Amino acid sequence: MSSEVRFTDFKSDKQPTWCPGCGDFGTMNGMMKALAETGNDPDNTFVVAGIGCSGKIGTYMHSYALHGVHGRALPVGTGVKMARPDLEVMVAGGDGDGYSIGAGHFVHAVRRNVDMTYVVMDNRIYGLTKGQASPTSREDFETSTTPEGPKQPPVNPHALALAAGATFIAQSFSSDALRHQEIIQQAIEHDGFGFVDVYSPCVTFNDVDTYDYFRDTLVDLQDEGHDPTDYDAAKEVILDSEKEYQGVIYKDENSVPYHELHGVTEDMSEIPEGAPEDATDLVREFY
């Protein structure tokens, strides 16, 4: 079936309620195209979404999907992938969802290297709750809850990921449609945890990290001749806080995904009609 799949098959008939111009449109289109391009179809794809404007993506896409509670999408994705290694699992959420309330899960999902793609729609603000500071907001960015700016440095998600032992780290920009799609595609194809932070501007609450800002400052790592398999080069890019960039930053080509490392290959949804054949062994053990 996959050869006939078009990206629009991943579109639901629900009209997005995102503000016109929201970066999430581009982020989602790229995801759907990347899924279709990598030979997936809605029946074998599972999308887990967080809470936030970004999290609504599960509603606008068509596939098997779960829209969970705030910050906990990654554990859900982990459960799905473990039970069904045959499924393509994609997890999506916002910067607040992923790096604030879900920060603990982020570090551990990276470390676990479960074979799924994690897309963070990073608008450097809380959109759904109407404009409060997020963990990626700038130190002096004024919001309703931080009238003088958060006065604390923003998190560096790539550094967090690298420190946690990530095997795939990337950055894309939702409005650079082709590059964004390409990067997501590479994340999907990666054997392990494919982490992509996407600059996905919020046109309503963030007048600093705008389309124009990213367009003007963005450096493409590909143009720079960056070698993503070079750990030290990746580290240098990640720790350079002066630069906004896009591209695949780091990729461990020897990555073995969690389920393979743990010998999980079977579809766990199939079980016998009664107790397993050799279940009496379990009782015998207690003699």
Next chain:
Amino acid sequence: MTEDLNWAIGGEAGDGIDSTGKIFAQALSRAGRHVFTSKDFASRIRGGYTAYKIRTSVDRVQSVVDRLDILVALTQRTIDENLDELHEGSAIIYDGERSWEAEIPEEATGVDVPLKSLAEEAGGAIMRNTVALGAACEITGFDVEYLDESLEKRFGGKGSKIVENNKEAARLGQEHVQENYDLDHLGYDLETTDEDYVLLNGNEAIGMGAIAAGCRFYAGYPITPATSIMEYLTGRIDDYGGHVVQAEDELSAVNMALGGARAGARSMTATSGPGIDLMTETFGLVATSETPLVIADVMRSGPSTGMPTKQEQGDLNMTLYGGHGEVPRFVVTPTSIAECFWKTIEAFNLAEKYQTPVFLVSDLALSVTEQTFRPETFDMDAVEIDRGKIVDEDEVEEWLDGQGRFRAHAATEDGVSPRALPGTTDAAHMSTGLEHDELGRRTEDTDTRVEQVDKRNRKVETAKEREDWDYREFGDPDADTLVITWGSNEGALVEALDYLEAEGVDVRVISVPYVFPRPDLSEEIDAAEDVIVVECNATGQFADLLEHDTLTRVKRINKYTGVRFKADELAAEIQAKLEAEVPA
């Protein structure tokens, strides 16, 4: 009751108390004797007092009592902690060569065995507990060969040398007592039978039940006393095509398990009080996304971190009401170790048949107590699996709306919707914790909201009608006094009946393994003159429910010391309640 022997070993945590106790318990079980064990432990790894107690009889035993016959004391504190339970016939095995000088209470007999020296003679000081076991065999007239079998089981993996050394250590202990003491006057002569029992605790029974029920995915975070469920599954579930993930916390654990369940695997998580608190937000998501999930809560003393190694049944309200909004669910409460097995299987069936969270509520007493059973108690051929309304490719069409979209949350008459596992062609759909329509799409439409809330609640109504929400009954069905309980108190209560009978008090006991939905006990309560509800908490959470159900005042026996009920103690308390002129 002479056949009833109470044995204990006590010392500091780290002294190998648990494994020594287990070796003896297994030997007794292999010898066809019933065993009931209990543990006294503190929340620390080294130091502090720890004891492992065994009650054994040829008859079935299902409770602890206030009597100790043979005590292996590795520290003076072991003797001091148990003073009240020692009596004329008690023997205390201790090592006179150790640095502490044992103070043996007057009424008991001290049996000085050079545990360390004899162990060294057999090959290493580490085997001193085994020497003590040999000594205990001699005092009780128990054949050491049974001990050999359990030493083989315990140390077989470490090589035959270690097994042989341990056997030798036991012999040396036995001979030392034989040569130096004449303890015939104590009168112990343990009978054996041809029965071969199995010996297991409640958490093992839950783990075994989970595998029997086809559980494939488990995610958990360690917490006393639930951890051993995860440990049990970790060693075994892989053999059956499953996997255990140790999550970073309980928020993650419950969400991972939810993911596994959503993907179609029978999935489970288990925790205790503080962990249940953390999971609460997700209960509602499990319920509204209509995902079948088993969440076990092995209760311990709360609130807050409370007393992590102590018994309590204080989370009942939490499992019944936990979560914001109104969360349809089932709460199942196994009343014995065997029931831990069967109710786990039932929990998985209920979860999938009704696509809801099912709370399997057990407690510390059940989790750490080991008990003997006939192996047929866990008859794997009798395990039935009902996966509910899973639709395959051919059935999908029936459930599509006019535009070919799968109605994953169809508002059916019985409240249960068709369930399509991922991969099913043409049934892709989203589920969400947001209020949604039949397709799973977010809505705030008032009619749809009401329709979906009613639909989800209807599952509970359907289950109330279709399933047996039965209770277990003991004692005299016509007695005027009705004692009701739930959870682990059943065993002690059943044994208390013997004590009460001896005093001429007839009692009917009802033990309830379901808290929501629960059996309607109005008739039973109406028919009784006195109704007493027994539970291990301070406020009587179950008693409150019964009063609410029946609009009748009940009497209450509550224990919240952190220690489970004992049979003799319960008998006395029931009698006291009946005699007391408390207004009803």
